[in-house]
Amino acid sequence: xxxxxxxxxxxxxxxxxxxxxxxxxxxxxxxxxxxxxxxxxxxxxxxxxxxxxxxxxxxxxxxxxxxxxxxxxxxxxxxxxxxxxxxxxxxxxxxxxxxxxxxxxxxxxxxxxxxxxxxxxxxxxxxxxxxxxxxxxxxxxxxxxxxxxxxxxxxxxxxxxxxxxxxxxxxxxxxxxxxxxxxxxxxxxxxxxxxxxxxxxxxxxxxxxxxxxxxxxxxxxxxxxxxxxxxxxxxxxxxxxxxxxxxxxxxxxxxxxxxxxxxxxxxxxxxxxxxxxxxxxxxxxxxxxxxxxxxxxxxxxxxxxxxxxxxxxxxxxxxxxxxxxxxxxxxxxxxxxxxxxxxxxxxxxxxxxxxxxxxxxxxxxxxxxxxxxxxxxxxxxxxxxxxxxxxxxxxxxxxxxxxxxxxxxxxxxxxxxxxxxxxxxxxxxxxxxxxx
Numbered sequence: 001x002x003x004x005x006x007x008x009x010x011x012x013x014x015x016x017x018x019x020x021x022x023x024x025x026x027x028x029x030x031x032x033x034x035x036x037x038x039x040x041x042x043x044x045x046x047x048x049x050x051x052x053x054x055x056x057x058x059x060x061x062x063x064x065x066x067x068x069x070x071x072x073x074x075x076x077x078x079x080x081x082x083x084x085x086x087x088x089x090x091x092x093x094x095x096x097x098x099x100x101x102x103x104x105x106x107x108x109x110x111x112x113x114x115x116x117x118x119x120x121x122x123x124x125x126x127x128x129x130x131x132x133x134x135x136x137x138x139x140x141x142x143x144x145x146x147x148x149x150x151x152x153x154x155x156x157x158x159x160x161x162x163x164x165x166x167x168x169x170x171x172x173x174x175x176x177x178x179x180x181x182x183x184x185x186x187x188x189x190x191x192x193x194x195x196x197x198x199x200x201x202x203x204x205x206x207x208x209x210x211x212x213x214x215x216x217x218x219x220x221x222x223x224x225x226x227x228x229x230x231x232x233x234x235x236x237x238x239x240x241x242x243x244x245x246x247x248x249x250x251x252x253x254x255x256x257x258x259x260x261x262x263x264x265x266x267x268x269x270x271x272x273x274x275x276x277x278x279x280x281x282x283x284x285x286x287x288x289x290x291x292x293x294x295x296x297x298x299x300x301x302x303x304x305x306x307x308x309x310x311x312x313x314x315x316x317x318x319x320x321x322x323x324x325x326x327x328x329x330x331x332x333x334x335x336x337x338x339x340x341x342x343x344x345x346x347x348x349x350x351x352x353x354x355x356x357x358x359x360x361x362x363x364x365x366x367x368x369x370x371x372x373x374x375x376x377x378x379x380x381x382x383x384x385x386x387x388x389x390x391x392x393x394x395x396x397x398x399x400x401x402x403x404x405x406x407x408x409x410x411x412x413x414x415x416x417x418x419x420x421x422x423x424x425x426x427x428x429x430x431x432x433x434x435x436x
Contacts, residue, residue, distance in 0.1 A: 005029065020050050027058055036062050053079055057089060064092060069099040087113045091122050098128060107232045129232055149221045149243065150250060153214035160211050161334025162327055163204065169322045170195060170212050174297045178216050178252055194286065194298040194317055196260070198305040199324035200405035200412075202363025205301040206258060208324065212299065213254035221247055221255050225262040228278070237281040244285040244296075251295030260300035261307045279309060286317045303408065305424075306415045323427035326361050326405050329354045335365050343373070346388040353394050359403040371397035 009026040016022060027042035043059040046052050056075050063072035076093040090113035097106035110125050157167050173195050177184045197205045206222070213220035221243065228239045247253040257263065263282060284290070286298065300318055302308060312318050327335060333354040340348065357365060372393040380387050413432060416425035429435035 006033075018049075020046060020052060024052065024054060024058070027055065031058060031061060031065075034065070036066055053082075053084060057092075060092065060096075064096055069096045072096045073100065085116065087116050087120060090116075091125065094122075094125055094129075098125070103129070103234050104238075107235065111232075149223065149227075149246060151210075151213075151220040151222070153210045153220050155207075155211050156214040157211055159214075160204070160208055162331030163208060163324070166197070166208055166322055166324055169320065170208070170299075173320050174212060174254075174299075175216055178218075178295075178297075194300065194319065196300045196302065196305065196308075196313070196318035196321045197324050198302050198321060200326060200361055200408040201303050202361035202404065203324050203326050204362050205324050206256065207362075209254060209256040209299045209301065212297070213256075216252060216254075216297075218252040218254050218297065219247075219250040221250075221253060222258060223256070224258045228263065234277075236278050240278065240281055240285060244293075245291070247296050248291055248293070252297065253295065254297045254299060257298070257300045259302065260312075261302040261304045279311075283311055283317070286312070306419065321424060323425075323431070325427075325431050326359050326403070327365075329358075332357050332360065332365060335362050336369075339366060339369050340389065343369075344376075344386040344388045346390045348389065348394065349391045352391065353398075356395065356398055357403075359405050359409075361403065361405050364401065364403050364405070367401050368394060368397040371400055 006026070006029060009022065009029065013019065013022055013026065023042055023046050027039050027046065030036075030039035030042060040059065040062045043055045043062060046055040047059065056079050060072045060075040060079075063069070063075070073093065073096040076089060076096065080089065080093065090109050094106045094110040094113070097103075097109060106125075107129050110122070110129055113122075114120055160167065177189070197208065199205065209222070210220055212218075223243050228236050228243070230236045230239060244255070247255045263278070286293070288294075298318075300312075305321065308318075313321065329351075333350045336348075336350050336353055357368070360368075369389075372389050375393060375396070376387045376389060409428075409432065412425070412428050413434075416428040416432075417434070420426070420429075426435060
């Protein structure tokens, strides 16, 4: 369209000044030609005379192009509140909100557009509002949080075989403060804080955390990275904050963070700013910057503590780090007894099996029992009668399944010997009998 077209439309309007479709066409023509001042006049005139919704949307587009984002957003909010449901209007409103740094509301509006057509996407909004690699939206309502995460454990330290040094550390850092709050307050020490449990996978870090909650009759919340990550910018931080708030509302509470190395990886290794934002949010929650963490007992678990951001180990955060080794012989015997309970068994020499499974994790012991059962099932198919497990069945399974902790210790040994200036990993060397 050119000036000739505009002149024709103006002449037509002189003959029919109340012709709203004609004025709307002229306004749109000005907008398409980027003649913003003229477009604003025509849209405003039309709105004044007819309160036309299309004219309001057009005027909002004019304001957006002029950089008057606040005026644009006021108009679009009004037409949406009046019941207009339109993908393009939602998209423009989301972009306007983003220009005013209202990221969370921009996400909510863009989600409405996607809700109308799941295949719809806007490249600009996607690039700014979605986090690459995360395809699920897991924002949780308050009742869903309670249902999914809040537990009341029915186990305590009596159910944990062995692990005496681990239980002693937890008792001093977590349990004693709750039992003697007046003593700790007299010395100006807060009740709560964090312990980081580390060691090979499958060695009972989750179990000891849950038993800790049961020991002090506290609520228990367990979270992992997948419970927090969200594809929308800012929502991961919001999810993390809401889970900490859930713990604060249910004190005393043990907040257990599994695979914390995935959540608290070193910020220097983070390529995306969203990852760094999440770590910073986590550190703020640990410090109780905006809310008190009094009565929250935070336990983190990791297989690779050397990958954790050093900021997590500062005083008041995870300032006590506890090595959780593979179960000792007494613990392995207890695990075997527990796992074999209610299964058809003969006279099994548990002590002998425990001695033969040095360095086996709890998960490894599960595996050898499963291997034994599979062998027995084959021999039971012929007559349908369950055959009892015997000592020899478990010994045969041990020969087929080697301890999975060996690979972990090979890696951990290198860190303990060559990246251990502070003596943080001395317990690994002691366990491996390299250092007394």
